[in-house]
Amino acid sequence: MDISKNYFDDDNPRYRLSDFDYKLPEKLIAQYPLEERDKCRLMVLNRETRDIQHLIFRDIVEFFQPGDCLVLNNTRVFSARLLGKKDKTGAKVEVFLLRNLENGIWEVMVKPARKVRLGNKIIFSDTFYCDIIDNTVSGGRIIEIHCNGDFLEELDKVGKTPLPPYIKREAEEKDKQYYQTVYAKETGAVAAPTAGLHFTEELLEQIRNKGVKIAFLTLHVGLGTFRPVQVDDISRHQMHSEYYKVPEEAAHIINETREQGKDIFAVGTTCVRVLETVADRNGKMRACEGWTDKFIYPPYQFRMVDHLITNFHLPQSTLLMLTSAFAGHEFLMEAYKVAVKEKYRFFSYGDSMLIL
Template sequence: MKLDDFDFDLPETLIATRPVRPRPSARMLVVEGNVLRDQHVCDLPGLLRKGDRLVLNNTRVIPARLIGNRHRNSAQGPVSAKIEITLMEPQAQGGWRALAKPLRKLMPGEEIRFKGGLTATVAEKSDSDLRLVFNVDGAGFEAALLAAGTMPLPPYIAAKRAPDAQDNDDYQTVFARTPGAVAAPTASLHFDADLLAQLAAMGVDTTEVTLHVGAGTFLPVKVEDVTTHKMHAEWGEVTPRAAAEIAATRAAGGRIIPVGTTALRLIESAARATGKVEPWIGETDIFIYPGFQFKTTDALMTNFHLPKSTLLMLVAALMGQEQMKQAYAHAVTKEYRFFSYGDASLLIPSTA
């Protein structure tokens, strides 16, 4: 299975840099078996069934992009220079793994000062990233980040424009509760309170799980044989309540429909051991590509993904490579908006 099998031509003009408003007005390509239908997210109540269960990722994106100044003493006196930090994930030994621009001149022991009194010390450094230890933790750290940081927009958006105050709302789901993600579960950005209420009124249930999306979700696949790719790990939790709700829907004959690849990867991780979703907590590096045997997913709502990405491989595993090639070719021809702030798709295998 080669990396080029998951490539396609995408005009740059189709990369969305802002979401549409209201959220459910986004277009949605429904792929049901071999049938393609152009609809909108607000049409979901007519596409789902009473007894279906949507699985939502309630992670909350933290303002993980920080601009500060590095400080160290030298023989010529104190040194200060501007530095850009992007937090990636908390570390078991304390502190945060982070990217830095520029990275080369940063040295262990150096202090980086941000606005509002937030500071970080470089604890370790590698060729690609570093570990930072901050001067506050817990609730104090969250408050300091809110004051000093900005939303960590994906690289393909950040290359076109800087984050602004509007992104604080746009890049957060309406059900975000548990802080820790540095990227949004973007399919969930299409929901608002009214759409959720409509779905509940018609008997579509929802279950919340947590997967803290890491910056590794944007890392490119660099190996030609995709089966040798090593996935990044992300922390997640399926509570006993969530597992019981999913089991009840399955027993009643309802469909389990994760909203977003993050929710799908988490519940499939939680179902690996027994074939059904169990209470689960920890890090998952599950890699889903064609040939994967799904244990619990019946359908998926997701955005349109990057060429040669692990997420494109995931949707090909669910629907079939040829079907997804046709769907993506259709989306390009019909000028759907792509990636994090783009349009959605509802993928329903012919067996669902």
């Protein structure tokens, strides 16, 4: 596909926050995933013809051609939500792990924040506790974690899956499996790259058998992915920063795909942001790692992505803005109206969209 084509609907598009709003009945927000990942619905948008198709996710295989490349984010969600008690008073405290600063030292959010002070000790289990050692400018805390045994193993025992705020229930044990892609490998995300939740091992094998190459990169999704945009002029929004890594193998596969004139399918907005961050002016990738705060909104000229696989996103969210930049604003918002009418399931545990 010619990715140099602009799919914008306006000669002079300048969008405000309200342009990315839509009405969504609460009952369409998926609270649980389907038992079979690849049985969710798939809405297919064709930017050339402006056609909309309604399929099942496993039908996605038919859209790949030999030599195409599927780009996946292999970040792994860890059990970032900890429920504990102050050692002296027994008062309940929630600690949400945000970022590992160094060995045992973490930046966190705490609730209730006004009652958690420097010097407090929070007990999570007989073998797992933390000390509050500093405050952050954003109202969070810096903690030092103490545990017996392997940190991630202990964390998996005492921590809970950090489900998004629009899932109005407590995390259950099975969420540790469901809120994780089947190819998750690199631990570090506090939110799943949800576009990838629909893939099964069998479906990925079918895609490989068509001669499609799979490239794995990493972007550790941060809590900022749920942070609302608070300025009407969206160009003034400051995106949160997230760690990414592009391995040598992934860069080679993607560059080879480009050189052969084949298409790149990006799974999720996280993959898009990494690809567009790293690619040079000629659309070349290189092996690297770093932090990106790239904010993609209309109008934007994509360099690396031919097709996008994504979920249905929150109104006024940066994820919806990126998707709008790719699909064309008017077409995407029309598609969302259709999705509501056809009772698609929305957000992390919901249905999928393929934009051609």
